[in-house]
Amino acid sequence: MTKRLLVLGGGRQAVRGLEQLKSMGLELVVCDMDPSAPGFSVADHRIQASVYHLDDCLPAVKRFHAKLPLDGVMCLACDVPHIVARIAEVLGTPHIPVSAADLTVDKLAMKARFEEYGVKVPPYARVANPEALENLAEEWGHVVVKPVDSRGSKGVSLLERGGDGVWAFEHALSASPSGRVMAEKFLEGPQVSSESVIIAGQAITPALSDRNYEFLEKYAPFLVENGGDMPSKAKQGEKDAIWTLIGDAARSLGIENGVLKGDIVLHGGEPYIIEVAARLSGGYFCTHQIPFSTDVYLVEACARLALGMQLDPADYQAKADRHVCSRWLIPGAGQVVSLGSRDKILSLEGVLAFECWVEQGDMVAEAENAAASVAMVQATGVSREEAISCANQAFTVFGLVTKR
Ligand SMILES: Nc1ncnc2c1ncn2[C@@H]1O[C@H](COP(=O)(O)OP(=O)(O)O)[C@@H](O)[C@H]1O
Ligand SMILES: [Mg+2]
Structure with missing residues (x-):
């Protein structure tokens, strides 16, 4: 019998994965908050709800399940293992322990568990204020400051001895839903x-x-x-x-x-x-x-x-x-004033995949993390160097230009 799988996340990065699931013969139910989520085009059924908020998606999933029973749940290209585990618990489908999922979305709890079991992690500490942070930078020389509970390098920065601890602390704090900041020795x-x-x-x-x-x-x-x-x-x-x-x-x-x-x-x-x-x-x-x-x-x-x-x-x-080079295009901040043809890039020898998610006239933000990227390419070659040069060449040919 066809299995019905719920996938949390229907964003751009999930589409290829959804297609891979479809080719397994599964009936796909995609949940995403965005009514125009690209993943909905691959789905058999859609649930419009925020996958980052259990109180939003769980009731919607339960309503769906009462009509068409779900056989399992997973997420794609979104960081919600704790939501997946909780939904699966309610559905009675296989899942990792909720406690395990919770540990992985709290960097302090995760590291404490690793230390307890002898799994090597960089030296780390919670920091309560900028002074504590500056003291650690003094001691360790070079620290990574981060929110305890975020993702995608949001709020993450490097702080050197004598650097601006106030800024680094605030930057991390602003990205932490629980208002906690930590520092790690930069290894x-x-x-x-x-x-x-x-x-x-x-x-x-x-x-x-x-x-x-x-x-x-x-x-x-x-x-x-x-x-x-x-x-x-x-x-x-x-x-x-x-x-x-x-x-x-x-x-x-x-x-x-x-x-x-x-x-x-x-x-x-x-x-x-x-x-x-x-x-x-x-x-x-x-x-x-x-x-x-x-x-x-x-x-x-x-x-x-x-x-x-x-x-x-x-x-x-x-x-x-095989040698495969993956690169994200991160242009300078400003407005996209020109860009090339996607089809032309895809026809270049060695290019395996190419996507661009901005159009002419779009604004690009200052790069603080990979979220500032506007395109991705994956390229191959007989050597690592050839794959890298093919990926770089693809971006050159694409010729995306931004202007402030
Ligand atoms: N202790 C460290 N030493 C060296 N690099 C680090 C360290 N901590 C973080 N980084 C770098 O910063 C990135 C973001 O930190 P990470 O803890 O993975 O947060 P996020 O959840 O935002 O991905 C890491 O992928 C790594 O490249
Ligand atoms: Mg990370």
């Missing part, structure tokens, strides 16, 4: 994104991507990532250590079956967890880059878990390791 070293599926307690990590922070200085004090490269350059020993660390992290959270997206830093050759999220990635990682590079479909894995279907771990081991 130097390559940053790696991971994405895993945990099946019966076994973590399988088909994908590691080297996160690209080439503009760290340009956008300081903001940390603006502009893509990533697969396969990772990490040495085999480092990859093994990352895989072990992710398995330990999942166990410490109490996740037996689920997906886990990780932010890892390789510091002195040793992996540390910056954070994990108990959901699939955004940023076209699980939907585009991972399948392009490895032939592994984690969106499918997540749906199967949500629906209580069997999973064969072998299906989620990387089957290929």
Whole structure:
């Protein structure tokens, strides 16, 4: 019988994933607050409600379920594992423990749990005021200041010894719904994104991507990532250590079956967890880059878990390791005055995917995080360098220009 799956999130970044779910023969119910959410075009049914607010989406989901029973729930390209777990609990469908989901949306609680279980994390502390923050910057030299409960690098900044702690504190505070700010020692070293599926307690990590922070200085004090490269350059020993660390992290959270997206830093050759999220990635990682590079479909894995279907771990081991470069175009702030043809970019050799979400006349904000991006490209080549050069060339040809 056709299974009916509820997906929270129908945004632009969810569309390809929804298409992948559709091709599994599922009946899709998409929930999103935006009546013109692009994901609704792929859905069989729509629920219009905010996926970030349980008091809004749960009653709407319950009404739907009373008429057409749902067999499972997951989210795509939105950070709501705690809402997914609670809805699944009400529906009686498979889910990670609510307590595990809650730990992952509170960076202090998550890190405390990791420490308790010996899962390596950077030194961190809650900071109550700018003075406490400046003292930590004095002690650690270089700190990352962040809201305890936000996402997408919102409110995150780098503070150096002697820097403006008042600004950094306020910036983080403004992005924290619970009004809590924390600081972490900035750990130097390559940053790696991971994405895993945990099946019966076994973590399988088909994908590691080297996160690209080439503009760290340009956008300081903001940390603006502009893509990533697969396969990772990490040495085999480092990859093994990352895989072990992710398995330990999942166990410490109490996740037996689920997906886990990780932010890892390789510091002195040793992996540390910056954070994990108990959901699939955004940023076209699980939907585009991972399948392009490895032939592994984690969106499918997540749906199967949500629906209580069997999973064969072998299906989620990387089957290929093609070079795939992902880049987001982050132009200067201002109005978009010209841009090229999307079809032309898609016809370039090596370009696997291209999307642009602004039009002529749109305003682009100052870059504080990846939300300032206006387009993305994924490109391949026989080497990492060729894939990167193809991605950069695509943006050059696209020729998007902004003017203040
Ligand atoms: N302790 C740290 N050392 C080095 N880089 C860090 C550290 N903490 C955060 N970062 C960088 O800042 C980014 C955003 O921080 P993160 O904790 O992942 O918050 P968010 O939930 O906004 O993604 C990370 O992905 C990482 O690149
Ligand atoms: Mg993060």
